[in-house]
Amino acid sequence: MSPARQRLLARLGLVALFAAGAAWLVHFARVGRISTDVLALLPKDEHAPELRLVRQLATDVQARVVLIALRQPGNSPPPAPVVAAFVRALRQNPAFAEVVELDSDAAITELGQTVFAERHHLLLPAWLAERQRRYAATTPGIPFVTWLAQNAVADLDAFLVRPEAASLQTLALRDPLLLTAPFLQKGIHLPDATAGMPVARVWARLAESPLSAGGQEPVFSAIAMATSEVRKSAPEIEVLWTGVNRLAAASRERIQKEVAFLNAASVVAVLGITVLLLRRPWRALHLVPVIALSLLGAWTSVTLVFSEVHVLVLVIGALLCGVAIDYGFYLFLEPAAGMEKVRRVIRPLLASCLTTVLGFSLLTVSDLPLLRQTGVFVVGGLVAALAGALLYALQLREPLEERRLAAGRTPLRLPRRPALIAGGAIVLLAAVFAGRLQWRDDIRELEIPAPALRADDRRVRTLFGESAQRTLYLTFGDTLTEARQNLAVFLDHLRAQVPDISVASLGELFPTAAEWSAFPAQRAGLADFPTAFRAALEEHGFESDAFAGFFSDWQAAERTPLPAYDQLYAGIDAHLQGPLRQLMHADGSPAWFLTAVDGRNDAIPRELATFPVHQLESLNELFSRYRRAALQLSLWGVLVLIGILTVLYRSRRAVRIAGVPAAACLITFGLFGAFGQTVNLFHLLGAFLGVCLAHDYAIFTAENGRPAAVRLSALTTVASFGVLSFSQIPVIHALGLTVSGIVIVALAVIELDACSRRTP
Amino acid sequence: MNPLRRWLFLLTATLALQVAAAPLAPPFPPEWKSLFDALSAPIPRFATFEEERSFAFKKQPVVLQGELRQMPGHGVSLTYTEPNRQTVIIDDAGVLMRNEHGRDRALPARRTPATVAHLGELLQFDVTTLARNFELAGDRDGERWILALKPLDGAAAEATGAILLRGHRAQIDEIVLSPERGPRIRISITAVRTGQPFAAAELARYFR
Numbered sequence: 001m002s003p004a005r006q007r008l009l010a011r012l013g014l015v016a017l018f019a020a021g022a023a024w025l026v027h028f029a030r031v032g033r034i035s036t037d038v039l040a041l042l043p044k045d046e047h048a049p050e051l052r053l054v055r056q057l058a059t060d061v062q063a064r065v066v067l068i069a070l071r072q073p074g075n076s077p078p079p080a081p082v083v084a085a086f087v088r089a090l091r092q093n094p095a096f097a098e099v100v101e102l103d104s105d106a107a108i109t110e111l112g113q114t115v116f117a118e119r120h121h122l123l124l125p126a127w128l129a130e131r132q133r134r135y136a137a138t139t140p141g142i143p144f145v146t147w148l149a150q151n152a153v154a155d156l157d158a159f160l161v162r163p164e165a166a167s168l169q170t171l172a173l174r175d176p177l178l179l180t181a182p183f184l185q186k187g188i189h190l191p192d193a194t195a196g197m198p199v200a201r202v203w204a205r206l207a208e209s210p211l212s213a214g215g216q217e218p219v220f221s222a223i224a225m226a227t228s229e230v231r232k233s234a235p236e237i238e239v240l241w242t243g244v245n246r247l248a249a250a251s252r253e254r255i256q257k258e259v260a261f262l263n264a265a266s267v268v269a270v271l272g273i274t275v276l277l278l279r280r281p282w283r284a285l286h287l288v289p290v291i292a293l294s295l296l297g298a299w300t301s302v303t304l305v306f307s308e309v310h311v312l313v314l315v316i317g318a319l320l321c322g323v324a325i326d327y328g329f330y331l332f333l334e335p336a337a338g339m340e341k342v343r344r345v346i347r348p349l350l351a352s353c354l355t356t357v358l359g360f361s362l363l364t365v366s367d368l369p370l371l372r373q374t375g376v377f378v379v380g381g382l383v384a385a386l387a388g389a390l391l392y393a394l395q396l397r398e399p400l401e402e403r404r405l406a407a408g409r410t411p412l413r414l415p416r417r418p419a420l421i422a423g424g425a426i427v428l429l430a431a432v433f434a435g436r437l438q439w440r441d442d443i444r445e446l447e448i449p450a451p452a453l454r455a456d457d458r459r460v461r462t463l464f465g466e467s468a469q470r471t472l473y474l475t476f477g478d479t480l481t482e483a484r485q486n487l488a489v490f491l492d493h494l495r496a497q498v499p500d501i502s503v504a505s506l507g508e509l510f511p512t513a514a515e516w517s518a519f520p521a522q523r524a525g526l527a528d529f530p531t532a533f534r535a536a537l538e539e540h541g542f543e544s545d546a547f548a549g550f551f552s553d554w555q556a557a558e559r560t561p562l563p564a565y566d567q568l569y570a571g572i573d574a575h576l577q578g579p580l581r582q583l584m585h586a587d588g589s590p591a592w593f594l595t596a597v598d599g600r601n602d603a604i605p606r607e608l609a610t611f612p613v614h615q616l617e618s619l620n621e622l623f624s625r626y627r628r629a630a631l632q633l634s635l636w637g638v639l640v641l642i643g644i645l646t647v648l649y650r651s652r653r654a655v656r657i658a659g660v661p662a663a664a665c666l667i668t669f670g671l672f673g674a675f676g677q678t679v680n681l682f683h684l685l686g687a688f689l690g691v692c693l694a695h696d697y698a699i700f701t702a703e704n705g706r707p708a709a710v711r712l713s714a715l716t717t718v719a720s721f722g723v724l725s726f727s728q729i730p731v732i733h734a735l736g737l738t739v740s741g742i743v744i745v746a747l748a749v750i751e752l753d754a755c756s757r758r759t760p
Numbered sequence: 761m762n763p764l765r766r767w768l769f770l771l772t773a774t775l776a777l778q779v780a781a782a783p784l785a786p787p788f789p790p791e792w793k794s795l796f797d798a799l800s801a802p803i804p805r806f807a808t809f810e811e812e813r814s815f816a817f818k819k820q821p822v823v824l825q826g827e828l829r830q831m832p833g834h835g836v837s838l839t840y841t842e843p844n845r846q847t848v849i850i851d852d853a854g855v856l857m858r859n860e861h862g863r864d865r866a867l868p869a870r871r872t873p874a875t876v877a878h879l880g881e882l883l884q885f886d887v888t889t890l891a892r893n894f895e896l897a898g899d900r901d902g903e904r905w906i907l908a909l910k911p912l913d914g915a916a917a918e919a920t921g922a923i924l925l926r927g928h929r930a931q932i933d934e935i936v937l938s939p940e941r942g943p944r945i946r947i948s949i950t951a952v953r954t955g956q957p958f959a960a961a962e963l964a965r966y967f968r
Contacts, residue, residue, distance in 0.1 A: 160815060160822045163840065163848045163857060167873035169815055169942045500863050546817035 100578030210245030297384020430670025690742030874919030
């Protein structure tokens with residue numbers, strides 16, 4: 001085939017690749033999604049149920065909540081009409097699905113009225129079961145109904161000397177069995193430590209996901225409009241609010257700004273190196289199509305495989321430029337034209353590309369979506385970069401030319417044996433320091449820092465009574481029946497440890513399935529209870545006629561057919577508003593109940609199907625597990641690399657090649673250990689990328705013997721990744737620091753190795 | 761004094777007050793103002809008390825005994841010693857109940873039952889707040905005085921009803937609350953000791 005025809009075909013190939021990739025991305029822009037949610041980086045099908053539930057709780061339930069605090073100068077909360085106007089304005093806006101004024105007792109009153117009306121179905125079964133247990137344990141020698149009546153009156157007598165009895169006389173008249181009194185005393189509301197705070201608090205649930213466009217700008221403007229509305233009558237009102245959408249929008253803006261700046265700085269740094277090391281540096285523009293095709297290939301492959309891609313993958317992907325440019329340098333600096341140019345470097349090029357591709361392919365089997373997406377992104381990008389570099393190389397009639405500075409031999413001469421011993425000692429020392437590395441697995445490393453918003457968030461949450469003095473526990477089960485039974489066991493466990501522990505759980509409103517099954521027979525056996533109870537009341541000095549309301553309610557309940565077990569929950573669920581709705585999940589599997597307990601008691605046996613909802617700790621534990629999994633995968637990747645090298649280059653040469661990335665990685669992590677740099681999953685990911693790059697340089701040095709291509713590649717990579725290490729975004733900082741560290745050490749090892757080889 | 765005679769006395773006193781009592785409204789006459797200032801003086805107070813709760817459905821009143829502590833900046837603490845030991849603390853943050861094991865259960869200010877809130881205002885004699893919810897009338901006989909507080913709205917009527925305060929000099933001897941929707945409560949206060957600050961341990965034990 002003539003060179004002209006080769007060029008034409010190659011050009012057509014390039015155009016076809018660009019067109020196909022661009023067409024797909026245009027389509028993805030319409031149907032796909034770029035996520036900024038930290039939790040999207042964690043797998044949806046997490047194996048551990050408690051971590052799966054924490055994730056569900058954080059993404060589906062809590063993420064849609066916006067907390068708003070209204071206050072005014074002075075020590076009094078804003079006037080009720082002002083708060084009502086604010087709430088009304090939000091309710092009228094379609095951006096919100098539900099808006100509840102927390103300082104109004106409407107929600108709790110509605111629930112209280114429903115529970116009171118249904119008390120003979122909801123609370124009586126458990127009350128009866130408990131008394132039957134006590135009766136069986138005491139064997140008092142009188143019929144159960146008589147004992148029950150005496151016992152209930154004794155409890156009522158004891159209740160009247162409690163401080164709260166003075167305000168519950170009306171309740172006691174209708175409910176002398178005191179079925180509802182425990183709930184009125186301890187409350188079934190969310191943690192509330194806001195006593196004395198002069199604020200009005202509004203809880204709102206978004207209509208759309210806080211990470212979608214509909215969950216951000218429309219919400220921001222709705223709050224701004226409601227604020228302006230109330231400021232017409234109360235100009236000094238201050239509105240503080242927080243929500244995941246606010247943080248997500250800030251993250252996206254920050255990423256966009258920082259990535260744009262870092263990319264520009266990287267390009268300037270790479271250009272600087274190019275100008276310094278290339279003759280006619282403007283010819284470096286020939287590298288642009290290779291980088292562009294690499295990024296296009298990476299974007300196309302990751303969006304083809306995943307319908308939702310996290311923005312961090314794209315940020316990490318920007319680093320692919322550093323790798324893609326290498327292939328261009330290796331090919332375009334080769335002093336030949338057309339197929340001859342390709343033929344000369346195809347072996348090391350294929351060896352380095354395919355080993356890197358194989359290494360990153362291993363990430364695609366990770367459980368962590370971030371790693372899977374990064375694996376696909378890098379593999380797609382590398383293959384596209386290689387294809388682009390090969391096709392574009394056929395277009396070049398003249399090679400790029402390096403300056404003497406890049407091509408020259410280092411004047412330094414080192415004696416071989418002492419150099420090897422010194423190198424070995426350095427690697428050993430590095431291994432010692434690397435052993436001191438501190439791993440820090442914190443999910444917050446994935447977040448984009450927004451200190452002002454975080455401070456606002458803490459301030460508002462404090463106003464909403466979130467307190468470290470109270471622990472939330474989540475008890476779950478595959479079915480509602482199982483979850484309620486698990487809750488009963490958990491509460492028994494707590495009360496066995498601390499008998500008068502302060503516990504609040506919506507789940508206690510409902511009987512267990514066993515109590516509900518036994519209830520019809522128990523109720524049938526209580527036909528004589530009203531008579532016995534009336535007699536016991538008189539005997540203890542009560543006016544039994546005063547309890548006429550109770551006796552008529554009792555008769556009415558006896559005539560009412562019992563609903564199905566699930567219906568008990570559905571009946572209450574319909575009356576739950578705002579945050580109360582988040583206290584249980586009775587509709588679907590797994591079902592769960594939240595329980596608020598004063599103080600912390602983390603030693604919960606696993607069989608209780610209950611865990612404390614310290615969300616951050618739970619997610620950090622998850623993050624830590626994925627870091628260990630990624631480490632294992634990386635080690636497997638390195639073994640694959642070494643295996644391929646051994647096949648391609650036989651043992652001695654393979655060891656020399658593999659020694660460069662190994663030494664570079666060890667020395668870099670040794671330096672991290674020595675300087676107290678804590679490391680996480682992203683340093684590990686950066687190390688994997690760095691090792692692949694170092695391995696490329698080692699192959700090219702061993703195969704091609706042209707130091708200019710390796711120096712240019714390495715120095716441009718160090719320049720671009722070095723810039724990224726100054727990023728304020730923890731993930732980008734970690735990647736930049738690790739990759740630039742490993743690459744610069746690898747280059748130093750290669751250069752020093754070359755110096756020691758030239759010793760006569 | 762047996763309960764029947766005590767009630768008869770109170771009834772007579774209330775009726776007499778309706779006839780003889782002069783309405784009191786800010787600005788208060790000097791003799792009343794000096795009494796109110798003395799009652800609301802920010803000084804530590806200790807007393808014992810007996811509380812009778814007359815529930816509509818109970819033939820005999822329920823009798824409780826306890827100790828009352830009042831400390832400026834800390835609110836009022838009622839420690840029931842008989843028949844059960846329980847402490848009720850009423851302060852700016854709301855109501856806190858402390859059981860015999862020292863375990864606390866708090867109700868924020870906005871959830872404080874109105875009866876308890878008004879009782880706190882009475883014991884600390886926050887006359888400005890009281891005057892917002894009640895119409896005041898009073899009568900004096902030498903060192904002895906009697907005050908009647910008539911609720912101005914339905915909420916106060918439900919929570920406390922008409923309140924009768926009886927005392928001598930700068931000391932409240934008896935408080936009677938007659939809420940529409942609760943038990944009639946009579947609190948007799950004795951062994952009053954004022955001006956002696958509470959030790960730190962006592963403050964921690966009896967206040968928030």
